[in-house]
Amino acid sequence: MRSGSVVRPAGWMIGAAVLGAGLILATADSAEAARRRAKPAAHAGPPTASMLVDAKTGRIIQANNADAPRIPASLTKVMTLYLLFEQLDRGRLTLDTPMRVSARAAAQPPTKLGLQPGETITVEDAIRGMVTKSANDASVVVAETIAGSEEAFAEQMTRRARALGMARTSFYNAHGLPNSPPNITTARDLVTLGRAIQDRFPKYYQYFATRSFDFNGTRVVGHNRLLGRVEGVDGIKTGYTRASGFNILTSARTDGRHVVGVVLGGRSGRARDVQMASLIETGLERAYAGARTAPQIGETVVASAEPEAPATTASIAPPQPVSRPLDLSNVRPVAASAAALPAPAPVKTASLAPIPLPKPAAEDAPRVVTAYAPVRQTASAPPRPPAAIRQAAASSTPAAPAAATAISKQTIAAAGGWVIQLGATDNQDKAKEVLAKAKSKARTALSKASPFTERISKDGATLWRARFAGFDAEEAQAACKTLKRDGFNCFASRG
Numbered sequence: 027m028r029s030g031s032v033v034r035p036a037g038w039m040i041g042a043a044v045l046g047a048g049l050i051l052a053t054a055d056s057a058e059a060a061r062r063r064a065k066p067a068a069h070a071g072p073p074t075a076s077m078l079v080d081a082k083t084g085r086i087i088q089a090n091n092a093d094a095p096r097i098p099a100s101l102t103k104v105m106t107l108y109l110l111f112e113q114l115d116r117g118r119l120t121l122d123t124p125m126r127v128s129a130r131a132a133a134q135p136p137t138k139l140g141l142q143p144g145e146t147i148t149v150e151d152a153i154r155g156m157v158t159k160s161a162n163d164a165s166v167v168v169a170e171t172i173a174g175s176e177e178a179f180a181e182q183m184t185r186r187a188r189a190l191g192m193a194r195t196s197f198y199n200a201h202g203l204p205n206s207p208p209n210i211t212t213a214r215d216l217v218t219l220g221r222a223i224q225d226r227f228p229k230y231y232q233y234f235a236t237r238s239f240d241f242n243g244t245r246v247v248g249h250n251r252l253l254g255r256v257e258g259v260d261g262i263k264t265g266y267t268r269a270s271g272f273n274i275l276t277s278a279r280t281d282g283r284h285v286v287g288v289v290l291g292g293r294s295g296r297a298r299d300v301q302m303a304s305l306i307e308t309g310l311e312r313a314y315a316g317a318r319t320a321p322q323i324g325e326t327v328v329a330s331a332e333p334e335a336p337a338t339t340a341s342i343a344p345p346q347p348v349s350r351p352l353d354l355s356n357v358r359p360v361a362a363s364a365a366a367l368p369a370p371a372p373v374k375t376a377s378l379a380p381i382p383l384p385k386p387a388a389e390d391a392p393r394v395v396t397a398y399a400p401v402r403q404t405a406s407a408p409p410r411p412p413a414a415i416r417q418a419a420a421s422s423t424p425a426a427p428a429a430a431t432a433i434s435k436q437t438i439a440a441a442g443g444w445v446i447q448l449g450a451t452d453n454q455d456k457a458k459e460v461l462a463k464a465k466s467k468a469r470t471a472l473s474k475a476s477p478f479t480e481r482i483s484k485d486g487a488t489l490w491r492a493r494f495a496g497f498d499a500e501e502a503q504a505a506c507k508t509l510k511r512d513g514f515n516c517f518a519s520r521g
Contacts, residue, residue: 071271071291071498072096072443077213078287078305080313081221081277084320087285087309092214093194096290100160100265101275102202102209104219105183107156110168111227114149119171121150130176131166135203135473138163139241153230154239157263158248165201176200187215189325190222204267204496206476213288220262220275220286222323234261234277251295252276256303258310264295268474269496272298278306283313444502446475446518448509450489454479457490464494464514471508 075091086092113119124146132143139155141147141163147155152168155161169179176199183197192215198205224231237254238247252259258280265273272292278285287305292298448464451457461477475494482489497505502518509516 071269074271074292074301075213075290076288076301076305077217078285078309079217079221080309080320081224081284081286082316082318082320083314085314087312088287088305089213093212095194095210096212096273097208097267097270098202098211098216098265098290099267099270099273100202101211101216101263101273101288102183102197102200102265103156103160103165104216104223104263104275105187105197106165106168106179106200107153107230107233108219108223108227109172109179109182109186110149110153111223111230113172114230115227119149121148121153123149125149125152125167125171127163127167128170131163131170134162134166134201137161139246141167151239151241153233154236155241155246157233157236157261158239159246160201160249160263160265162201162203169200186325187219190218190323191326192218202265202267204269204474204476206478206495208269208476208496213290216275216288216290217286218323220277220288223262224277224286225322231261234263250274251299252303252306256306259306266295268501269476274298274302276302276306278310280310282315283310285309285313444497444499444518444520445493445495446497446502446506446509446516448492448494449515450482450491452487452489454481454490457492460492460514461494464492464509464512467512467514468505468508471505475505 072094073091075094075096076088077086077090077092078088079086110119114121125148127141127143127145127147129143132141137160139147139151139159139161147164147167152161152164155164156168166176169176173179173182179200180197183200184195187195187197192211195209195211195215196207197209198207199209202209235253236248237250238245240246249264250261252274253261256278258278259276260279261277262275270291272295273288273290274292275288276286278287285306287302287309289298289302289305292301448460449457451460457479458477461479465472465477472494475496477492477494480491480493482491494505497518499518506516506518
């Protein structure tokens with residue numbers, strides 16, 4: 027073991043082969059803490075997937091189930107932030123640009139910042155909220171600001187994933203909450219994203235080092251407990267849903283070495299963090315300390331069925347709340363280059379006092395940033411918001427859950443392996459209506475479930491099954507028991 031490769035503050039005794047019992051890590055999300063209090067049973071989803079890569083050479087140091095489909099949960103927000111950083115990089119938004127909060131965004135489930143319909147949040151506060159608290163409301167605000175709707179934004183997310191080479195990743199929302207179908211990715215694809223966001227946006231990437239910040243008079247504390255406890259860790263993001271298990275995407279630099287890794291499906295927040303800490307320690311010892319030889323993660327042009335609307339030119343005006351969709355069609359691809367790049371300065375966290383971001387001065391959240399000139403205010407005068415956003419802002423009731431026409435066996439397996447069925451009808455709309463009613467009646471039992479319809483042929487007739495995915499065996503039986511009390515037919519089965 028190299029001397030000084032890992033910080034060992036009180037309570038953190040990480041050995042080269044075995045992590046000491048003193049390694050005590052708090053849970054990654056407030057949802058994790060709530061889960062432990064309510065139900066101590068560990069996550070029982072698909073096996074853990076993981077991968078660790080030497081970012082300087084591209085060499086895979088460790089891989090386990092690296093290409094198996096998994097649910098990213100809040101790691102989804104890394105791609106949301108990637109698209110937001112693009113807008114900052116192009117000057118379409120600035121850190122001070124206010125973004126309007128729709129009723130739909132405000133109605134997102136926790137964790138969130140508690141944004142209210144009609145108010146605004148700056149781009150910088152949205153970034154901080156997503157990085158620390160994993161704010162779902164801020165994620166939807168960003169999506170609606172950039173693309174006009176979360177659905178359109180998710181399509182952009184998937185296209186960008188394909189352009190980056192994330193061939194097995196599909197996004198259907200901007201935050202990673204349970205969806206139908208759920209967001210799907212792999213450990214390999216997330217490592218690609220973790221490397222790409224650093225290569226493309228080094229100055230904005232450093233927001234991922236934020237451990238806390240003040241928002242509306244409240245101190246918001248982050249979920250990433252590896253920051254400040256394991257030397258070299260500079261981000262990136264944690265995530266959790268019942269179907270995904272406990273996830274973390276991490277980057278670490280020390281002694282001229284740089285690794286990026288991911289753990290998906292941890293059985294608990296602590297188990298996930300311990301596994302990642304071990305990967306970082308052994309990985310940094312094996313990583314290359316010389317000049318970078320791997321090319322930057324670049325984008326390739328991916329054709330889309332529906333081209334994004336071209337950007338329009340407007341005169342410069344004072345900053346106003348942004349409510350119009352922003353175009354991503356002219357995003358400049360990052361050319362891959364085999365030329366060695368200068369290694370970034372090692373990030374040392376032994377002092378636990380990263381350099382603060384430039385503003386506001388009163389904020390003492392521990393963050394790091396490179397020196398750069400402030401982005402010029404170039405916000406264009408926004409036209410009237412699209413009808414979809416106006417309608418969302420007029421109602422405080424979130425839209426009924428949409429049901430997909432099908433979910434693959436692979437996706438169901440990734441989401442826990444069990445489904446429940448409420449019946450079959452001769453009309454898909456009727457099946458969707460059954461799902462919506464069930465969701466409204468049994469909110470708790472179905473809070474993490476993904477509704478979908480499945481087309482079948484029986485005795486020459488076409489029927490549509492009304493189903494929910496995202497359960498293990500015990501959860502599926504419990505959900506059916508609740509639904510039967512509410513007057514629904516229900517049976518559980520393997521997907």
